[in-house]
Amino acid sequence: MDHNSSKRGILIAIEGNDSCGKATQQELLLSRLKKNNYRTADFSIPQYDKFWGKLIGRYLSGEFGKIDDISPYLVCLPFAMDMLSLKGRIMEWLEQGRVIVADRYIQSNIAYTAAKKKGEERKEIIEWLNQMYYEENNMPQEDMILHLDMPLSICQDLLMKKANRRYLKGTKKDIHERNLPYLKEVDKVYQLLKKKGKWETIRCTCDGKLLSKQDISDEIWNVVKKFLADRGLQD
Numbered sequence: 001m002d003h004n005s006s007k008r009g010i011l012i013a014i015e016g017n018d019s020c021g022k023a024t025q026q027e028l029l030l031s032r033l034k035k036n037n038y039r040t041a042d043f044s045i046p047q048y049d050k051f052w053g054k055l056i057g058r059y060l061s062g063e064f065g066k067i068d069d070i071s072p073y074l075v076c077l078p079f080a081m082d083m084l085s086l087k088g089r090i091m092e093w094l095e096q097g098r099v100i101v102a103d104r105y106i107q108s109n110i111a112y113t114a115a116k117k118k119g120e121e122r123k124e125i126i127e128w129l130n131q132m133y134y135e136e137n138n139m140p141q142e143d144m145i146l147h148l149d150m151p152l153s154i155c156q157d158l159l160m161k162k163a164n165r166r167y168l169k170g171t172k173k174d175i176h177e178r179n180l181p182y183l184k185e186v187d188k189v190y191q192l193l194k195k196k197g198k199w200e201t202i203r204c205t206c207d208g209k210l211l212s213k214q215d216i217s218d219e220i221w222n223v224v225k226k227f228l229a230d231r232g233l234q235d
């Protein structure tokens with residue numbers, strides 16, 4: 001049975017620190033959804049092989065300078081344009097009743113952008129980003145946001161095991177990943193954003209030890225399965 005053939009689709013975003021396993025969990029969740037006869041769709045942000053994604057890759061490689069060399073109000077714009085290029089497809093998938101699973105979406109850019117400001121300026125830029133994405137660009141809102149909660153120390157270890165990324169031209173870390181104090185601020189912003197609805201925290205460790213990707217996937221599936229049932233998208 002096709003669970004969601006006649007209902008509006010669902011947009012699930014997987015968010016979290018760099019190298020916390022978002023792409024892996026996206027793949028595992030999509031597999032489970034398909035096995036349970038859900039029509040699915042997926043995307044990842046940034047789209048490094050597309051026009052705006054290529055510009056983002058150049059920024060992350062350090063071509064335009066360090067993190068603080070460019071105003072965050074400007075740095076966020078290529079990310080916003082990259083997402084805007086997907087808007088039509090996302091809307092179409094939702095109309096088709098698909099369950100969309102995103103590896104990063106709007107909240108990720110909000111977290112990484114707002115981390116460059118503190119205090120009242122942080123609150124102001126979060127408000128501005130929300131206005132840009134959801135009002136000016138009228139992007140589809142997330143129905144559920146899964147935050148993979150993993151200590152930065154473990155993320156950094158996993159990062160070193162990651163395959164080389166073409167846009168970094170041989171270096172292992174981008175300008176965000178090389179700046180641990182900045183990543184700590186990103187984590188603080190995620191904790192702030194999670195205070196407002198739609199978020200589900202997925203614990204990726206137990207007693208300081210990393211859980212297996214299957215254990216993390218099981219926790220995600222339990223949360224998603226209940227959410228879909230509550231939305232009438234499950235027998």
